[in-house]
Amino acid sequence: MNKALTLVICVLIGIVLFMLISYANIKAELTAKEYELASLTLTLENQNAQIKALEIDLQIYQEAKPKIQEKIITKYVALSPSDSSCEARLHHIQDLVNAWYGISKQVSLEGVR
Incomplete structure (x- = not known):
């Protein structure tokens, strides 16, 4: 056991x-x-x-997005000069630069003459 x-x-x-x-x-x-x-x-x-x-x-x-899209559209807007005078061309170039950089049209060319 x-x-x-x-x-x-x-x-x-x-x-x-x-x-x-x-x-x-x-x-x-x-x-x-x-x-x-x-x-x-x-x-x-x-x-x-x-x-x-x-x-x-x-x-x-x-x-x-809508603001960006609007900015893109306004940057690439086609502007054509109405006449071929020197001052019109200058205004046209200024408008293109303003459109590209988003600057308002309050800038004037009075001091350019």
Whole structure:
């Protein structure tokens, strides 16, 4: 009976040791998976923030697009001089420069003469 009891105790100790080792391994794997999950969550949050920033940039661009389009159209408007006098050509060149740089027509050529 002593041998049977010793054998049962050895088997129980073996089972307990196996369970402790398995628990330690599972706990290490769980810790590694938690770290991976935290890392992936942080990456996802950063990507979401970047997407939000791009959405805001897109909204700003879409709001400003008509103004940009209008500016492009006014830059490339074709102006032709009505007569071929020197002053008319000068006014024509000034109008082209003003259209290109978006300057209003308040600038005059009175000091040029």
